[in-house]
Amino acid sequence: MNRLFGSVRSRATLGATLVVAVALVTAGFAVVLALRSNLTAEAGTRAERSARAVAFDLAARTAYEDLTGLDGDDGPVQILDEDGGLVAASEDLERISGTATDEVKPRPAPPAPGDDDDDSDDSGDSDDPDDSDHAEDSGGSGEDLAPGEIAGETTFGNGSATIDGDTEDYRFAAVDVQTHDRGRLTVYAGAPLAAEHSAVDTAQTAMLIGLPLLLGVVAGVTWMVTGRALRPVEGIRREMAAITASEDLARRVPEPGTHDEIARLARTTNETLTALEASVERQRRFVADASHELRSPIASLRTQLEVAAAHPELLDLDGAVEDTVRLQHLAADLLLLARLDAGERPADSLVDLAALAREETAGRTGVVVRTEPAQVTGSRGQLGRLLTNLLDNARRHARETVTVTVRREGAWAVLGVADDGEGVPEADRERIFERFVRLDAARSRDDGGAGLGLAIARDVAVRHGGTLTAGAAPTGGALFELRLPLVEEG
Known part of the structure; x- marks a missing residue:
């Protein structure tokens, strides 16, 4: 394992794959969040449109039983009075959550005012300005509305509902309306989130399937590309190993025909080998020439000493001294050259x-x-x-x-x-x-x-x-x- 991940090729492949994985996961989360937000907003728009259609009918004094929005075709609808009681709901609504009440059956209508003159006179009190102001101030949106006016503010929420045995998740919109004869009402209308859930699930499934495949492709391509790019490096390494084993400095590493860093490395390596070969050759010539130059005075001095040993009267003392001085000067020259070659500053x-x-x-x-x-x-x-x-x-x-x-x-x-x-x-x-x-x-x-x-x-x-x-x-x-x-x- 250490050997596998100790190579540049393996580390490059692993690094590229990890970077792409992080980028894809981050982008995937962003796409899913954006998709969910857009589809939820679209469902909210549909729910608001349904709620305002019902509110418009209520403002036009349409009776509850004549409201077209309560048929349940476009989604669940609830109508709440200013006290939070359910006064109307969609047909076949069996269960609901996410609105102000989970009631599904409207409350019984209050008894109609009497026909006698006294009651009629008393009923006229409903037009008292104080009663009208109280009704307007009790709206859920907090806006002051005139009779027949629909609130401009819409509130949203998520929930679920069961209609005729089918349960789905919905995006609910709530709109207040001030009626002429029924006070302030709040209309809740829902739009299904099935499309949002389906689209998000499809996107997540596609990413779960596609992400490993894409990472596999990235890893494979990176492995091949780095292998091709590093192939000249392996050639350089093998040739350098062969040069080291054979000590043949005349050999050179292969230079790729590209103009990248590896080609420059190969050229620099060959230039180094050329300089090293010249240096070694110079040292060989130096040793050979030094040996040759030392041989003559040493041989001359030895001859004179051998003659002197056999015939002391024939000793050439001046010649021996001269040869010794030559040896001394030559040794000093060689020592100085060695110090200069060693880079002495x-x-x-x-x-x-x-x-x-x-x-x-x-x-x-x-x-x-x-x-x-x-x-x-x-x-x-x-x-x-x-x-x-x-x-x-x-x-x-x-x-x-x-x-x-x-x-x-x-x-x-x-x-x-x-x-x-x-x-x-x-x-x-x-x-x-x-x-x-x-x-x-x-x-x-x-x-x-x-x-x-x-x-x-x-x-x-x-x-x-x-x-x-x-x-x-x-x-x-x-x-x-x-x-x-x-x-x-x-």
Whole structure:
């Protein structure tokens, strides 16, 4: 189980399915509520229309037995007097709930007023303004109504009723009417909610059936789409595993033909493999060249020591010392290169290139120095080593003079070392900065060195945020220019 849901494909499918499920359930509830509200409002409109039709007939002095709304065809109807008593109801009404009374049989009509003059005179009191006001104030809607007026306010409620043995749920509307001869009456009329219940039940059933099917489709589509999208990732993983097992850095991961993140991942991975292959190859060449360079002085020193052991009088002490010094310098160069390759950051101390140039050229013959103050940040030791390597290289190739200049050029401090030798061919001006490269194959290692000086100088320049380039000097020889970010004097 952990392995199943530990994959991106499974998590994406589960997440998409859950999101769609929440959205569908929420939308389903909203649809059902809206459907129920709309159908209930429609039933209420029908009930109000029926109640107002009966109220209109009552306002027109229609007798109860002549009211067409009491036939029960359009739904149950109750008519209540101002005291809440049932005075008329639909035919065949057997039970009702949700109105002001659950009575289904009208009360007996009150006895008619007598015909004698006294009673007639007394009955005339019904036209007394006080009695009329009392009848108007007792309406259920709370509105003051004139005789023959129907209330504008309608109240609604839900309930049920049984008519001729059929029981249904209804939406009831209540309307008040002030009659001329029967006082204030309240008409209750109901409209069936069967359509609302049927529509809501149908919608719920459809959602209960359709929701799992739709979620299954979403899950299946998401599973297929994520599988197709992640297929290149699996190819990259398998190829990387094969590269790790075989240690063959020449292999590359497949790059999909798309322009999405996975394609960029594949390209970046191949670029990383290319850089790693170049780095490993560079290290292999470095080890091989270092072994080759160390072999000569070590073999020479061993030969001299073996000869000295057999014939002490033949000991070449100066040669042994020279070979030892060569070994010391080569070991120092290799150590510095290793530190630079490891990404050692130079110190952030201030270095005056003019003072450094004068210091490094002191005691050297045939060197001309022209400087102006120029401060940079970095390691004074590493920058001194850089300048020493440039001076040693210029001395080996110069005929007579080596010129050292320091100047300010915009935001850069520029240190130049030029000689009046034969110069460097344009095609070789970058290759000379490679490790263990010597352009003059016939030059002896004693005179030409191990071919690490310029490589070290270039690495030091790069580590200090600058550049070191080779070009042609005005005198026709080689010109090496170091450019470093200038620090303005505060």
